[in-house]
Amino acid sequence: MADYQTHEHDVLVIGAGGAGLRAAIEASAGGVSVGLVCKSLLGKAHTVMAEGGLAAALANVDDRDNWKVHFADTMRGGQYLNNWRMAQLHAQEAPARAHELEGWGAMFDRTPDGRILQRNFGGHRYPRLAHVGYRTGLEMIRTLQDHGIHQGIDVHMECTVVRLLKDGDRVVGAFGYERERGRFKLFKAKAIVLATGGIGRAYKITSNSWEYTADGHALAYEAGADLQDMEFIQFHPTGMVWPPSVRGILVTEGVRGEGGILKNSEGRRFMFDDIPDNYKSQTADNAEEGWRYVTGDKAARRPPELLTRDHVARCIMREVKAGRGSPHGGVYLDIAWIKEKLPNAAEHIKKKLPSMYHQFKQLADLDITKEPMEIGPTTHYVMGGVRVDGDSQMSTVSGLFAAGEVAAGLHGANRLGGNSLSDLIVFGKRAGEFAATYAKANRQGTVDGRQVDDIAKWALEPFERGAAAEGPYQVQYALQDMMQELVGIVRTEAEMQKALDGLRELKARAVKVGVGGHREYNPGWHSSLDLFNLLAISEAVARSALERRESRGGHFREDYPNKDAKAGTFNLVVRKGRDGEMELVQAPISEMPQELKDIIEANK
Amino acid sequence: MTMATFQIWRGDAKGGALKDYTTKVSDGMVVLDAVHQIQAEQANDLAVRWNCKAGKCGSCSAEVNGHPRLMCMTRLNQIDITKPVTIEPMRTFPSIKDLVTDVSWNFRAKKTITRFKPRTPDAPDGTWRMQQVDIERVQEFRKCIECFLCQDVCHVLRDHQLFDEFAGPRHMVYAAALEMNPIDTEDRVSDLKKAHGIGYCNITKCCTKVCPESITITDNAIIPLKERVVDQFYDPVRKLFRMFQP
Numbered sequence: 001m002a003d004y005q006t007h008e009h010d011v012l013v014i015g016a017g018g019a020g021l022r023a024a025i026e027a028s029a030g031g032v033s034v035g036l037v038c039k040s041l042l043g044k045a046h047t048v049m050a051e052g053g054l055a056a057a058l059a060n061v062d063d064r065d066n067w068k069v070h071f072a073d074t075m076r077g078g079q080y081l082n083n084w085r086m087a088q089l090h091a092q093e094a095p096a097r098a099h100e101l102e103g104w105g106a107m108f109d110r111t112p113d114g115r116i117l118q119r120n121f122g123g124h125r126y127p128r129l130a131h132v133g134y135r136t137g138l139e140m141i142r143t144l145q146d147h148g149i150h151q152g153i154d155v156h157m158e159c160t161v162v163r164l165l166k167d168g169d170r171v172v173g174a175f176g177y178e179r180e181r182g183r184f185k186l187f188k189a190k191a192i193v194l195a196t197g198g199i200g201r202a203y204k205i206t207s208n209s210w211e212y213t214a215d216g217h218a219l220a221y222e223a224g225a226d227l228q229d230m231e232f233i234q235f236h237p238t239g240m241v242w243p244p245s246v247r248g249i250l251v252t253e254g255v256r257g258e259g260g261i262l263k264n265s266e267g268r269r270f271m272f273d274d275i276p277d278n279y280k281s282q283t284a285d286n287a288e289e290g291w292r293y294v295t296g297d298k299a300a301r302r303p304p305e306l307l308t309r310d311h312v313a314r315c316i317m318r319e320v321k322a323g324r325g326s327p328h329g330g331v332y333l334d335i336a337w338i339k340e341k342l343p344n345a346a347e348h349i350k351k352k353l354p355s356m357y358h359q360f361k362q363l364a365d366l367d368i369t370k371e372p373m374e375i376g377p378t379t380h381y382v383m384g385g386v387r388v389d390g391d392s393q394m395s396t397v398s399g400l401f402a403a404g405e406v407a408a409g410l411h412g413a414n415r416l417g418g419n420s421l422s423d424l425i426v427f428g429k430r431a432g433e434f435a436a437t438y439a440k441a442n443r444q445g446t447v448d449g450r451q452v453d454d455i456a457k458w459a460l461e462p463f464e465r466g467a468a469a470e471g472p473y474q475v476q477y478a479l480q481d482m483m484q485e486l487v488g489i490v491r492t493e494a495e496m497q498k499a500l501d502g503l504r505e506l507k508a509r510a511v512k513v514g515v516g517g518h519r520e521y522n523p524g525w526h527s528s529l530d531l532f533n534l535l536a537i538s539e540a541v542a543r544s545a546l547e548r549r550e551s552r553g554g555h556f557r558e559d560y561p562n563k564d565a566k567a568g569t570f571n572l573v574v575r576k577g578r579d580g581e582m583e584l585v586q587a588p589i590s591e592m593p594q595e596l597k598d599i600i601e602a603n604k
Numbered sequence: 605m606t607m608a609t610f611q612i613w614r615g616d617a618k619g620g621a622l623k624d625y626t627t628k629v630s631d632g633m634v635v636l637d638a639v640h641q642i643q644a645e646q647a648n649d650l651a652v653r654w655n656c657k658a659g660k661c662g663s664c665s666a667e668v669n670g671h672p673r674l675m676c677m678t679r680l681n682q683i684d685i686t687k688p689v690t691i692e693p694m695r696t697f698p699s700i701k702d703l704v705t706d707v708s709w710n711f712r713a714k715k716t717i718t719r720f721k722p723r724t725p726d727a728p729d730g731t732w733r734m735q736q737v738d739i740e741r742v743q744e745f746r747k748c749i750e751c752f753l754c755q756d757v758c759h760v761l762r763d764h765q766l767f768d769e770f771a772g773p774r775h776m777v778y779a780a781a782l783e784m785n786p787i788d789t790e791d792r793v794s795d796l797k798k799a800h801g802i803g804y805c806n807i808t809k810c811c812t813k814v815c816p817e818s819i820t821i822t823d824n825a826i827i828p829l830k831e832r833v834v835d836q837f838y839d840p841v842r843k844l845f846r847m848f849q850p
């Protein structure tokens with residue numbers, strides 16, 4: 001094996017968002033040596049962008065709330081494809097994890113009696129989201145970062161892992177490069193936690209950052225781990241649509257939580273037109289009741305704008321397709337209307353939604369206290385990911401753990417807003433804890449030097465082909481356009497078949513991509529390697545979406561528009577077959593214990 | 605179609621120069637869009653940091669026409685694009701490549717500030733009680749996205765390169781957030797005076813002017829901290845008291 005800069009850790013955590021930081025802190029507390037790798041600088045991971053809040057049944061604002069209601073809400077939102085064990089642990093442990101953050105310096109907004117304030121969010125029965133204005137993710141990542149830097153964790157910033165290394169069935173290390181000099185790095189570890197986030201960059205219109213190139217999903221897949229639920233992608237109903245350069249940037253659900261309503265070009269509040277049966281009993285049937293709900297009346301039911309994201313996104317698509325959209329292909333989100341209800345509405349909006357006020361003012365020259373916003377769906381979150389054990393977060397590969405957005409299970413077919421930030425700290429902690437335990441029980445494995453050399457050689461191929469070859473960005477844009485068009489919010493068999501053909505062609509282009517320049521901080525090179533992850537995982541999405549012949553949660557088939565009870569009994573699992581081809585199997589969902597069934601029944 | 609010319613600094617620690625790129629610009633574009641377009645079409649290896657493209661992560665700091673800004677929040681219609689627009693890296697920090705600088709000093713400096721340590725919880729369930737009014741000023745400081753633009757403009761760092769003596773405005777904001785946290789129990793005043801060199805700040809307020817989060821760095825963080833230093837070190841009664849402290 002050639003000479004690579006080598007680091008040895010008991011536990012290696014890949015990713016420094018909320019999940020990765022929490023895992024690293026916990027593993028370190030378990031008394032093992034911990035390395036933490038991330039593609040960007042510390043504190044810049046995607047988690048920093050989260051806005052609305054962190055869901056935990058603290059019952060500070062409404063004392064009817066408890067973990068059972070949170071559990072039932074999560075399962076209903078996920079259309080019962082969730083890993084029920086994860087949904088249970090998540091609801092039970094989120095409050096303690098939230099309080100722990102406070103002990104590490106987080107400063108959530110307060111109730112009048114000085115406790116953590118909670119706000120309403122789609123799909124949550126009671127006000128449940130602990131928050132800091134609309135910058136909750138920043139608060140979370142900074143708290144974990146500032147705590148984490150004093151825990152003796154070795155941080156490798158701006159370093160990208162390109163492959164996991166195995167010894168037999170077990171994972172024993174990772175191989176990557178650091179961005180600054182472009183040098184390779186070899187990590188040896190007894191256990192690895194993947195916390196790499198999502199895949200949003202496979203789509204053209206997305207709220208996600210450049211980092212979301214499906215790396216962790218692809219690393220796990222290549223290492224032989226099972227992925228599940230890859231057909232379920234959350235399209236957030238409200239992204240900016242105009243001007244073009246900001247298309248996709250998120251408009252927080254909080255706008256609707258504060259009373260914002262959705263209207264079509266005819267001025268009709270179309271969300272009242274289609275309220276799903278299983279939410280009828282919880283949803284307001286007139287505008288007046290909806291307003292009372294957002295102003296805190298506990299007897300009122302929530303307005304239909306706060307139905308789950310999958311549903312709201314589809315209703316918007318329906319309006320646009322029917323020709324009732326706004327000039328730039330969205331619909332209107334109106335918060336300015338509350339001036340009919342409040343004398344000082346403009347001030348109120350600026351105070352409650354300062355970041356949205358500034359975002360539109362700065363990026364779109366629009367005053368949201370005066371005019372409605374133009375919004376449309378944007379790719380936001382992937383429910384699918386690495387299949388893990390609910391308690392330990394270990395994947396189907398020994399020694400490989402996953403937590404946060406890269407893991408699957410908690411959210412089932414659709415995630416509720418706020419359930420990601422809580423996911424990160426609940427399962428980040430668990431993954432760190434069990435990875436440390438695993439590391440203590442196992443020796444350092446053997447790294448296969450030849451395999452490492454092969455990866456290094458592969459990684460440098462784009463330079464050999466040079467700048468004369470096609471560049472990576474063109475292929476990435478082509479992929480994004482295609483996925484947006486053919487495997488987006490509304491799907492059909494024919495389109496997805498076409499997407500699979502398209503993916504084959506794009507793969508052929510990807511292996512011919514070349515870059516110029518040298519290895520020092522060369523984004524073109526990085527993108528050429530990221531492409532392979534995006535392509536592999538896009539295929540997993542398309543294949544799974546083709547196979548699920550029903551509509552449920554984040555997955556909507558125009559050719560199978562209804563839910564199919566039988567399809568509700570399994571998750572789709574994707575893995576790399578022995579022949580190197582992608583293999584797809586149905587994995588039956590295990591029977592839920594009676595006590596959990598009773599909770600769901602009681603909260604219907 | 606409108607075209608605009610951008611002069612982007614290309615180079616590394618050994619040196620570099622502005623290089624001209626002409627590209628088409630459209631409605632609503634921000635500087636970062638132009639940089640990305642140039643990167644995709646003309647210079648694949650152009651190095652630039654960014655993450656969120658929404659002013660939330662503080663990665664894309666640079667000097668646009670000489671002004672320290674977040675590139676993702678600087679719209680082209682805010683600047684004159686009939687003339688070439690210069691885009692340079694933050695000049696206070698050592699160059700890595702093109703628009704990317706070595707900001708690692710900031711991470712090291714932060715680590716030297718005494719960490720948060722809360723008082724024992726107020727309630728039996730292990731939680732604290734804080735009033736919103738009491739935490740609002742700390743919340744202002746916690747808006748910081750660590751873009752380091754304030755560090756970039758501060759003359760103590762930029763012109764005098766006193767990295768070993770002065771922690772810089774960002775870390776004054778950080779220390780202020782900890783010092784004014786109602787449940788924190790540590791005392792950082794002595795460190796602020798000595799290790800972190802608060803005395804070097806002569807209140808020019810340049811940092812406040814560039815902060816994209818509109819944190820009133822000088823008035824709300826640095827001046828109150830300076831007052832605490834004065835109270836503790838130069839107040840005669842306090843001084844006497846300290847002499848008798850073990």
Ligand SMILES: Cc1cc2nc3c(=O)[nH]c(=O)nc-3n(C[C@H](O)[C@H](O)[C@H](O)COP(=O)(O)OP(=O)(O)OC[C@H]3O[C@@H](n4cnc5c(N)ncnc54)[C@H](O)[C@@H]3O)c2cc1C
Nearest residue numbers: 015016017019039046047051052053161197404405420421
């Ligand atoms: C605009 C926006 C608003 C949101 N608001 C909310 C909200 O209010 N509430 C909520 O619950 N959720 C929200 N979400 C979702 C939530 O923010 C994310 O799901 C969550 O932050 C993901 O965290 P994570 O720890 O899994 O990954 P991330 O925070 O994305 O971190 C991933 C880490 O992995 C690293 N990484 C990736 N690939 C590699 C590699 N190959 N090698 C090395 N390192 C790698 C990255 O550098 C990064 O450090 C929001 C999302 C967006 C986009």
Ligand code: SF4
Nearest residue numbers: 758805807808809811
């Ligand atoms: S006010 Fe102080 S910290 Fe801010 S730029 Fe001026 S000298 Fe630097």
Ligand code: SF4
Nearest residue numbers: 748749751752754815
């Ligand atoms: S205080 Fe303001 S300018 Fe300084 S790093 Fe923080 S956000 Fe940036």
Ligand code: FES
Nearest residue numbers: 656657662664676
């Ligand atoms: S890219 Fe995040 S602040 Fe500009």
